[in-house]
Every structure is written in structure tokens, then in C-alpha cells.
Amino acid sequence: MGIDVIFRIAAIGILASVVSSILKQSGKDELGTFVSLAAVVIVLVMVLNMVAELFNTVRTLFSLY
Amino acid sequence: MNIVAVIGVAMLTTFAVLVLKPHRPEIAALLSVVGGLVVILMFVDGLRDVIDGLSNLVERTGVRSDLFRALLQIIGIAYLTEFAAGVCDEAGNGAMAKKVNLAGKIIILVLALPIINNLIEIIIGVIP
Numbered sequence: 001m002g003i004d005v006i007f008r009i010a011a012i013g014i015l016a017s018v019v020s021s022i023l024k025q026s027g028k029d030e031l032g033t034f035v036s037l038a039a040v041v042i043v044l045v046m047v048l049n050m051v052a053e054l055f056n057t058v059r060t061l062f063s064l065y
Numbered sequence: 066m067n068i069v070a071v072i073g074v075a076m077l078t079t080f081a082v083l084v085l086k087p088h089r090p091e092i093a094a095l096l097s098v099v100g101g102l103v104v105i106l107m108f109v110d111g112l113r114d115v116i117d118g119l120s121n122l123v124e125r126t127g128v129r130s131d132l133f134r135a136l137l138q139i140i141g142i143a144y145l146t147e148f149a150a151g152v153c154d155e156a157g158n159g160a161m162a163k164k165v166n167l168a169g170k171i172i173i174l175v176l177a178l179p180i181i182n183n184l185i186e187i188i189i190g191v192i193p
Contacts, residue, residue, distance in 0.1 A: 002103055003074060009096050010081040017088035036089070043095045050102045055145070057109050061116060062141025063134055 005050070009043050016040075074103050094156040101151070132180050139173050146170075 016039030020032035058064065078100025085093040116137065123133045146169025153162035 002107075003077060005099055005103060006074070006078055006081055006096065009092065009099055010085060013085045013089040013092035013096065016092070039089070040091055040095075043092050047095050047099055047102075050099060050106075054102055054105060054148075057106070058141055058145060061109065061113055062137045062144075064138050064141045 005046065009046065012039050012043055071104050071107060074100060074107070078103075097155050098152050101148070105148075129183065132183060135176050135180060139176050142169055142172055142176070146172075 016036045020036045023029070023032035023035065078097060082093045082097045082100070085096060120133065123130060146165055150162040150165045150169075153159070153165060
């Protein structure tokens with residue numbers, strides 16, 4: 001839990017932009033948008049997991065039931 | 066729990082967001098949220114000790130425990146609202162940030178009512 005999450009998400013972002021630009025060059029534009037969409041979904045799932053963890057921690061900490 | 070780790074993560078996230086912004090602005094916004102989360106999850110344990118210490122203090126001094134619980138809830142809600150508003154602002158949606166702030170204030174006001182009533186009762190009791 002820490003810096004590796006940040007690196008992973010940054011890597012996914014850069015990979016998505018590279019792959020989508022390559023696909024755009026080779027003429028498959030719609031595939032490129034699918035790839036970047038998939039990347040955003042993956043990152044969103046990771047972020048949601050972390051946000052859920054934060055909310056649970058804060059809920060138990062401040063007895064916010 | 067040390068400040069150096071917090072600063073390191075903050076710097077790292079800022080530059081990673083800068084790198085990612087021109088290519089993938091949406092993932093950059095998500096990255097800044099994750100950076101904030103990592104920083105918070107670092108110092109949450111320290112917060113737990115503070116709250117335990119405070120609750121012991123409250124028990125010993127005989128303050129009404131439900132008021133202290135309401136106070137803790139207010140602090141928690143204030144913090145969560147500020148976090149959500151910050152995320153909305155960071156992503157460029159200022160209007161949503163203001164709405165979240167407004168909602169947080171109203172909820173805190175509702176929670177503060179019993180404390181205010183208690184205060185007034187005490188004051189009335191003091192006046193002869």
C-alpha cells in the first residue's frame with residue numbers, strides 16, 4: 001500500500017496513450033478508443049477499491065454509522 | 066507516519082500527474098486522487114491513537130459521551146466533505162465541489178443541534 005499503486009496507475013496511463021496512438025497511426029481508430037476506455041476502467045476500479053478502504057477506515061474511526 | 070514519506074509521495078504524485086496530463090487527463094485526475102489516498106492512509110493510524118486518547122479523557126472528565134460522539138462524527142464528516150470537494154476541484158468541476166461543501170455544512174449543522182441545545186441548557190442553569 002503505497003508508492004507502487006501510483007507507479008502502476010501512471011504506467012497504465014502511459015501504456016494506454018502509447019497503444020492508442022499506435023493504433024491510430026495504423027488506421028484502427030475505434031480500437032484505440034476502446035483501449036483507452038479499458039485503461040480508464042481498470043484505473044477506476046483500482047481507485048474505487050482504495051476509496052472504499054478509506055471510507056471504511058474513516059467510518060470506523062469517527063463512528064460515522 | 067513520518068513527514069518525509071508524505072512529502073515524497075506528494076512530490077511523486079504531482080510529477081506523475083504532470084507527465085500524464087497532456088496524454089490522458091482523465092487518468093491523471095484519478096492518479097491525483099490515488100496520491101491523496103496514499104498520503105491519508107499513511108497517517109490514519111496516528112489519528113486513531115489521538116481519538117482513543119481523547120475518548121479516555123472524556124470518560125474521566127464526565128463529559129456526556131453522546132456529545133463527544135457527535136463531535137467526532139462532525140469531524141469525520143468535515144474531513145470527508147473536504148476530501149470529496151478537493152477531488153472535484155482537482156478534476157476541474159468547481160460547481161460540484163461547492164455543492165459537496167454545502168451538503169457537508171448542512172449535515173454538520175444537523176449534527177450540532179444537540180450540542181447547541183445542551184449548551185443553552187447549561188447557560189440557563191447558570192443564570193439565577
